[in-house]
Amino acid sequence: MYALLDPQEMSRADHCAVDAGVPALALMEKAGCAVADVVARRPHATRVLVLCGPGNNGGDGFVAARVLAQRGFRVRVALLGERGRLAGDAAAVAALWRGPVEDATRVDVMAADLIVDALFGAGLARDLDGAARALVERMAASGRPIVAVDLPSGLDGATGLVRGAAAPAVETVTFFRRKPGHLLEPGRSLCGKVRVADIGIPDAVLDLVRPKTAVNAPHLWEALFPVPRRSGHKYDRGHGVVVSGGAWTSGAARLAARGALRAGAGLVTVACPAAALPLHAGSYAAVMARPMERPADLSALLADTRLNTVLLGPGLGVGATTRQLVAIAAPGRRVVLDADALTSFAGAAWSVGDVARQAAALVITPHDGEFARLFHGTPEVLERPGKLARARAAAARLGGIVVLKGPDTVVAAPDGRAAIAENAPAYLATAGAGDVLAGITLGLLAQGMPAYEAAAAAVWVHGEAARAAGPGLVADDLPEALRAVYTRLYEALGME
Numbered sequence: 042m043y044a045l046l047d048p049q050e051m052s053r054a055d056h057c058a059v060d061a062g063v064p065a066l067a068l069m070e071k072a073g074c075a076v077a078d079v080v081a082r083r084p085h086a087t088r089v090l091v092l093c094g095p096g097n098n099g100g101d102g103f104v105a106a107r108v109l110a111q112r113g114f115r116v117r118v119a120l121l122g123e124r125g126r127l128a129g130d131a132a133a134v135a136a137l138w139r140g141p142v143e144d145a146t147r148v149d150v151m152a153a154d155l156i157v158d159a160l161f162g163a164g165l166a167r168d169l170d171g172a173a174r175a176l177v178e179r180m181a182a183s184g185r186p187i188v189a190v191d192l193p194s195g196l197d198g199a200t201g202l203v204r205g206a207a208a209p210a211v212e213t214v215t216f217f218r219r220k221p222g223h224l225l226e227p228g229r230s231l232c233g234k235v236r237v238a239d240i241g242i243p244d245a246v247l248d249l250v251r252p253k254t255a256v257n258a259p260h261l262w263e264a265l266f267p268v269p270r271r272s273g274h275k276y277d278r279g280h281g282v283v284v285s286g287g288a289w290t291s292g293a294a295r296l297a298a299r300g301a302l303r304a305g306a307g308l309v310t311v312a313c314p315a316a317a318l319p320l321h322a323g324s325y326a327a328v329m330a331r332p333m334e335r336p337a338d339l340s341a342l343l344a345d346t347r348l349n350t351v352l353l354g355p356g357l358g359v360g361a362t363t364r365q366l367v368a369i370a371a372p373g374r375r376v377v378l379d380a381d382a383l384t385s386f387a388g389a390a391w392s393v394g395d396v397a398r399q400a401a402a403l404v405i406t407p408h409d410g411e412f413a414r415l416f417h418g419t420p421e422v423l424e425r426p427g428k429l430a431r432a433r434a435a436a437a438r439l440g441g442i443v444v445l446k447g448p449d450t451v452v453a454a455p456d457g458r459a460a461i462a463e464n465a466p467a468y469l470a471t472a473g474a475g476d477v478l479a480g481i482t483l484g485l486l487a488q489g490m491p492a493y494e495a496a497a498a499a500v501w502v503h504g505e506a507a508r509a510a511g512p513g514l515v516a517d518d519l520p521e522a523l524r525a526v527y528t529r530l531y532e533a534l535g536m537e
């Protein structure tokens with residue numbers, strides 16, 4: 042349910058199923074029937090136009106057309122390409138369509154209540170241009186509801202990016218498992234409601250395909266989520282340190298410290314300039330504030346090895362001092378770098394790689410802008426197509442965990458594992474929300490959770506907290522809203 046398959050992996054799943062004795066034609070028949078079922082449930086659709094492409098996506102369209110016609114719908118079929126060039130299963134199912142096949146480049150898309158987009162799916166091989174692109178653009182401009190087969194045509198299932206053009210669908214019917222492009226923007230917004238149809242591919246093929254991308258949900262990390270033990274004490278739950286900037290910019294560190302405590306860290310200390318001490322001390326009484334006038338003060342504080350995890354970045358300031366603080370904090374500790382700490386290494390990603398090698402674990406939590414600054418001059422990362430590939434390449438380059446934020450936050454590990462979030466409501470995009478996320482990550486790392494799982498869990502509980510807080514959310518609400526999320530999680534995980 043949670044695995045996401047890119048087009049190559051989906052094709053392997055398909056082959057494994059066929060090797061296991063499932064006829065390929067049966068897969069296509071079930072796929073087309075699933076599309077017909079979705080169309081049949083749509084309101085006010087009696088005249089259906091099915092636009093078929095030259096490959097198997099078009100084959101699914103021919104099946105859907107036949108099934109809908111059998112159910113009494115007024116169905117027209119239009120093909121992009123020559124009928125004689127259809128091959129394999131697509132040719133076989135096209136032969137079962139008894140009605141006329143119109144030329145898709147000339148078809149009147151307005152003369153339909155609903156359009157089935159079966160032009161291209163997993164086989165999209167290049168940007169749409171020429172007649173294909175013009176057709177997709179006409180479909181998009183028609184204003185008619187569109188049901189997409191597998192993917193809106195032109196959407197890249199691996200990246201979520203549009204190649205040339207794509208028409209937004211009201212519903213997308215995909216098969217066996219979702220693809221990364223269904224979750225990654227702009228793909229997610231183009232797909233409408235995504236339905237996953239069982240077409241008879243056995244789940245066991247996943248053991249052979251071994252996909253490395255998944256939806257970020259508790260199944261990924263719940264076995265490692267730190268649940269307080271009856272016999273435990275606060276030091277079992279780790280001691281996180283938030284390194285804060287001066288008074289004027291201390292809000293970010295305050296939000297992070299609250300996030301870390303609410304995420305379950307046993308203790309949280311904020312290291313800050315003297316002027317910010319009262320602000321931190323007055324934020325949560327539970328936060329301990331310690332003066333840090335110069336970098337040496339951080340060294341002195343961290344001499345206590347129980348302070349096992351450090352967050353640097355929110356409101357810290359950009360420059361050499363921040364780089365120095367990172368160098369002091371990293372050796373042997375679990376480290377989260379966010380915001381200003383990342384911008385301080387703009388164009389010097391290799392330095393963050395050094396940090397990762399010295400640290401016991403490293404998680405970075407950039408948004409797109411910070412990511413682009415950090416990896417400026419690293420084309421092997423920045424020029425990868427799409428957010429998922431960029432986050433993966435960055436994690437491999439650094440040897441640390443990358444949390445690339447946004448509506449579709451990607452968490453990536455150096456070994457290639459990646460998780461895509463789908464639970465963040467749009468109103469989570471608010472000042473300071475990222476600071477709370479960095480703090481939650483700190484809190485989970487402090488409790489000893491492995492870094493990839495900690496980062497993924499942090500992103501998920503952050504999204505859930507936003508939903509629990511509801512519209513009108515400000516970042517200050519997030520740490521408080523974590524309580525309801527944790528109550529449910531601890532219950533589900535069987536806290537004594």
Ligand SMILES: NC(=O)C1=CN([C@@H]2O[C@H](COP(=O)(O)OP(=O)(O)OC[C@H]3O[C@@H](n4cnc5c(N)ncnc54)[C@H](O)[C@@H]3O)[C@@H](O)[C@H]2O)[C@@H](O)CC1
Nearest residue numbers: 055069072095096097098161162163164165166167168191
């Ligand atoms: N893999 C599976 O398990 C199953 C796949 N099925 C369907 O098969 C689809 C994949 O089929 P195919 O691999 O045949 O691929 P598609 O049908 O998605 O597209 C391939 C065809 O489009 C052409 N093409 C690709 N990019 C183009 C572009 N930019 N401009 C113009 N022409 C372009 C190719 O030359 C080829 O003819 C899936 O999306 C799904 O709808 C289903 O039938 C069920 C089973």
Ligand SMILES: Nc1ncnc2c1ncn2[C@@H]1O[C@H](COP(=O)(O)OP(=O)(O)O)[C@@H](O)[C@H]1O
Nearest residue numbers: 408446447448465466467470472473474475476
């Ligand atoms: N459109 C969106 N929908 C849902 N969540 C979003 C969206 N845009 C951003 N976010 C989330 O909001 C948070 C913003 O973090 P960030 O950009 O660091 O802002 P700040 O620095 O103000 O805290 C991140 O967790 C990010 O994933």
Ligand SMILES: [K+]
Nearest residue numbers: 158161192194
């Ligand atoms: K399609």
